[in-house]
Amino acid sequence: MQAIILAAGMGRRLKKLTENQPKCMISVNGIPMIQRMLKQLDHCHLNRIIIVTGHKGEELQSFVSSLPLSTPVTYIDNPVYKTTNNIYSLFLAKDQLLMDDTILLESDLIFEQEVLTQIISDPYPNLALVAPFESWMDGTVVLLDKQDNIMKFLTRKDFRFEDIHSYYKTVNIYKFSRSFSSTHYVPFLEAYSKALGNNEYYEQVLKVISLLDDHDLKATRLENGFWYEIDDEQDLDIAESIFTDSQSRLSRLSKRFGGYWRYPGLLDFCYLVNPYFPNSRFMGEIKASFEALTTSYPSGLDVNNLLAAKSLGLEKNQILTGNGAAELIKPLIRSFNNAVGVLKPSFEEYGSCSQHAVYFSVTTPDYTYTAQDIMDFYKDKELEALVLVNPDNPTGNYIPKKDVLSLAQYCKERNITLILDESFIDFSFAEESPSLMSQEILDEYRNLVLIKSISKSYGVPGLRLGLLACSDPEVIRRVRKELPIWNINSLAEYFLQIFEKYRRDYQEALEHFKSTREKLFRSLQSIRQLKLYPSQANFIMCEITDGCSATQIAELLLNRYNILVKDLSHKPGMEGREFIRIAVRTEEDNERLADALKHILR
Incomplete structure (x- = not known):
């Protein structure tokens, strides 16, 4: 068996990176x-x-000749590559196709050894290696039947x-037997080139x-191993986060803060969303309005504030919509x-935005705290504002509604603004109606500012939608002046x-x-090396x-099982102990995670 690598292209989409070197030398x-x-x-x-x-x-020949290879390497030059x-590059190698069974590859691919092993070891002589099609992919797409026959090149x-759920993308690695090349591929290659020219792709x-x-x-169908095709600088950036050493992969992936749909098969248990909403009807x-929404300007801030107020049953002049809660948090805190009181550990955005943060470090072994604990800590400290995330992230700690109201009253009496982040409150079943998001409460507590991330509870992080509610017009004015007229997109507005x-669907x-969540808790609870905290x-x-570090567990989950969890070992306030945070996904996904953890920790 031999290999033919097509490496004549200029790689124009990689810009300056390919000006002075072949694309495959990047x-x-x-x-x-x-x-x-x-x-x-x-x-x-x-051979x-x-x-x-x-x-x-x-330059390519000179570089390859310097490599310590035991397999003989020969070259064919395509003088008209521009x-x-x-298709013409392969046409120039047609005589070589007739000499031996061939593995055909494009030179802009990067893959793990298992990918190559799979197609070579497969006993069938003529194969296209394929992977499930993802929405971000480009290139040749095929339809298969149940016996893996290629029904159609689309x-x-x-x-x-x-x-697209039924489509497969070719990995651009093929295996042709010498017989297939002789009876099928080369004759058709010659005829196609003669009839339609040489500015085509060999897949035609x-x-x-x-x-x-x-x-x-x-x-x-690709079973194991990562692969990526590098056509532009973004592809290169993603490939570098996939094909790195096992210790660096977790860190590099985590620093991307999302965009994980471009990572084939990755299960994201790090970022937090609702696995069951929006439903298919929503x-x-x-989708039915997508074309109109993407080709139309969204309404201005006033209209979107009105829509949000209507949905929440609040006054329109007491609410602001944001491009995610983060867009509202920063101008609010600044x-x-x-001094602004901030709990630790908690959501770090509040502390990082504050110029004068006064931290209440939670030191109980289980990271629980009460409203009274907060009041006791800050009773002798001068504060302008106090932040509470309830339920808290990452501990899951929950303070009952009556106690949060006591904290609001405490702050009111001391002229302190209470910033209450309720991004996770809809997932709480500790009591009926736990949220303070009501007109009556806002009117009573003008010092109360409510923050809500729509991404987490409503399962639409890609829309980037957050809300701020407050009955104090001065707070609304200060934040609003930092917001542009168009700060959310048409899709978020339509939502x-x-x-x-769909309110009833949401409750279901x-x-x-x-x-x-209860089922996942029970499943994880059966792993003796894990101590779970109620959430x-x-x-x-x-x-x-059991002595393993959180980083080790997170790296093993990612490198062995393509599962991403949140490593909390460097979280401020959690130093010296080993914690991971696991998002609740669908039952099928949760089962896969639990099985992976059992194998790692057994």
């Missing part, structure tokens, strides 16, 4: 892609490796985004062959010139517009969530008690 974490690929192929004991060069071909596409005309030939009754080409309504119709989703939020905080 480094991912310090290792050129071609070096990594050749080393992996060298492990496969092939030869053929590289079709073009752009900066001499005006042709990869064109742009055939492609329907509503059907496979598309034609797939129409034959006896085309003899199957797919093998999403269907948004509007205070004097506010139609939510009222919360009930479903409650049973799912009224959509996550569970776990302490590792």
Whole structure:
């Protein structure tokens, strides 16, 4: 068996990175892609490796000749690489295709060894390696039957985004037997090039062959190992966070703060959302209006404040909408010139935004605290504002409504603004109607500012929608002056517009969530190395008690099982103990996480 690598392209989308070197010599974490690929192929004991060069071909040959490879490497030059596409590069290697069974690869791929091993070890002679199609992918897409026969290579005309669950993306690694190349691929390659020219892709030939009754080409679905195709700088950035050493991967991925849909198969137990809302009917309504929403300006801040007030039953001049709660938190906290009381551990955004934070460090072994504890700590301290997240993040600590009202009264008597973050309150079932988000309470406590992240409880973090409510017009004025006229997008506005119709669905989703959280708690509780902390939020905080570090557990979950959890070992206020925070997802996902933890900790 031999390998043919197509490496003639210019890689224009990588801009300056490919001005003076071939695309395949771009480094991912310090290792050129071609070096990594050749080393992996060298492990496969092939008869030869053929590289079709073009752009900066001499530099590529010089570099490859310096590598310690045991497999012979030969080259074919594509002198017209600027005006042709990869169909011509493969056409130039047609004689080599007829010499041996071939693994065909594109040089802008990066993958783990298991990816290559799977297609080589598969006994079927003619294969396209494929992976489930993801919405961010581009390139060749196929339809398969239950026996993995390739039914169709889809064109742009055939492609329907509503059907992507049934699509597979080619990984751009193929295996052709010498016989297949002789009877099918090379004859069709020659005919296609002659009839339609050389500025095409070699997959077009496979598309034609797939129409034959006896085309003899199957797919093998990728089972293990990561892969990525690098076409632009964003691809390179993502590839560097995937193909790094196991110790760095967790840190690099965590610092991205989202965007994980571009990481194939990643299960995100780090970021916190509602797994059961919006439901399919709600999403269907948004999809039906997507074109109008994306091609229209959203309304200004006044209109969106009105929509939010209507949804919450509040006065329109007492509420502000934000591009996520973070957009509201920063100007709110920075509007205070004097000390702001902040709990630790808790959501760090409040402390980091404050110029004069006075921290109440929770020191109880289980990180529980009461409203009275807060009042006792701050009784002899001068504060302009006090922040409480209830239920708290990451501990899940919950203070009953009557006690929060006592804290509001305490602050009122001392002319302190109480900032109450209720982003997780909808997940609490400790009492009926735990929220303070009501017109009556806001009117009584003008010193109360309520913050709510719509992302977490309503399951729409991509819309970036947050709310602030307060009956003090001065607070509203100070925050509002920092907000632009258009601060939320049309999709977020439409969400506010139609939510009222789905209020009952939302309550049903919360009930479903409650049973799912309880089931996950019981499942994790059976792992003797974990100590669980009761939570009224959509996550569970776990302490590792057997000597393993939280970072080790988080790294193992990510590197072995492609599961991301929150490592709390560096969280202010939690130093010296080992905690992870686990989001509550669907029962199927939760089961997968629990099984992974059991295998790691057994």
